[in-house]
Amino acid sequence: MRKEVHPPPLPKMLSCFETKTPLAAQKYSTPKTIPTPDPNFRAFRPVGNAAALFVLMGGYRGGPRTFAVVGLASKPIHVYGRPWYKCEWISNNGSSIRAIAYKMLPDWGYGRVYTVVVVNCTFPVNPNQDNIGGKLTINAYYGQSPRKYEKFTALEEAPGSYNESKYHPPYQYDYLYCGSSLYGNLSAARIREWMAYHAWFFGPKSHFVFHDAGGVSAEVRAALEPWVRAGRATVQDIKGQAEFDGYYYNQFLVVNDCLHRYRQSANWTFYFDVDEYIYLPDGNTLESVLNEFSDYTQFTIEQNPMSSVLCFNDSTQDYSRQWGFEKLLFRDSRTGMRRDRKYAIQAKNAYATGVHMSENVVGKTLHKTETKIRYYHYHNSISVLGEPCREFLPLSAKNNVTWYDKLPFL
Secondary structure (H helix, E strand, O other), rough: OOOOOOOOOOOOOOOOOOOOOHHHHHHHOOOOOOOOOOOOOOOOOOOOOOOOOOOEEEEEOOOOOOEEEEEEEEEEHHHHHHOOOEEEEEEEOOOEEEHHHHHHHEOOOOOOHHHHEEEEOOOOOOOOOOOOOOEEEEEOOOOOOOOOOOEEEEEEEEOEEEEEEHHHOOOEEEEEEEEEOOOOOOOOHHHHHHHHHHHHHHHHOEEEEEOOOOOOOOHHHHHHHHHHHHHOEEEEEEEHHOOOOOOOOHHHHHHHHHHOOOOEEEEEEOOOOOEEEOOOOOOOOOOHHHHHOOOOOEEEEEEEEOOOOOEOOOOOOOOHHOHHHHOOEEEEEEOOOOOOOOOEEHHHHEOOOOOOOOEEEEEEEEEEOOOOOEEEEEEOOOOHHHHHHHOEEEEEHHHEEEOOEEEOOO
16 A cells, blocks of 8 residues: 655744743843932932023223123122133124133122123234124133033124224213112202203213113103203113112123223213212312323222201201202211222223222322312212201301211211
8 A cells, every 4th residue: 555645744833922931931131120219319400590691781892902791690600610701703704803801800799699790802903904894702601611601792893883083082072970870769859950060060071871770760851851862961771680680780780881881982981979979179170180180090089978968047048949969068077987989080991990999990090189179978868859958957056066866067
């Protein structure tokens, strides 16, 4: 018989549910080990920003090769870190030139969350000497590392706008007034008197710059408006500064911005407040005094503190028709104590400034000036909305010391 031949057996096909080895014995991948959290490991997760690296107020050309950038910066970064800056001019033709910046912190450590920073950029040549225009950019670095920084444009010059003659005398004004931040509830009557007196004192070739930090009410604006229309005064709205917590309505920021904004506008720039009056004793004239001081970059002015309350009880006087400083005649007679001084400066020789003087100047400073020029300070009188005379003294008080609020007045 013929033997039946069978084909070789086919291998058994495995279904997807069948395995050659038990499922528990198979390894598909190395399992991830989830570490046990360390209860002593603490994570720090930042949310938001407490202070800006830089807050730009203004960028200004100070001469053919030099520029100033004025702003605020986080104070802790500058106190505890080492931030720095780099300047670059990018021409409209696409070329560029760089310069290392020099930073100044002119607020004497008074800053709060923010401190004032003035960045000086001095290039080896005039970066816009072909007058085709361009822009000044700043790299603001967080620390010593050059890898982490923010870049911003500080200033732009349009084609044909550079004017060499602007940076040499004669300047537009003889005298410029740079006022600190105006805030609070101010007396329009006192502002009107102050402006009229000093417009006369400084003469027709002078200009006044006020900074409204909330103190220029409708009444104060009305008092200043005739001077603004006549081109004698400028009122800048700086109420936005309140978003940045600096010293005393950011007055160090304001005076530095004014210094550089008007650096090439006047022979002398004066810094004092609207409750202070400049006076020339012994028949001096402002022109003669400043000619005598011309070899100095700045001079400081001695304060004479006055009462803002005391007046004479004189029936022959119609006080309602007099200006405040005409009838507030009593002076604080204490001697031998340090008092704040105010000052004037030749701005072309200053890189930064302060409220009471500059520490960033080229040239000499003069302090012994009381025989030539003084100022009288009627503290808080600017906030009295009604009649400033609130305490009346007999005429016999003219030759005697009067004690008021534990202070001697004469």
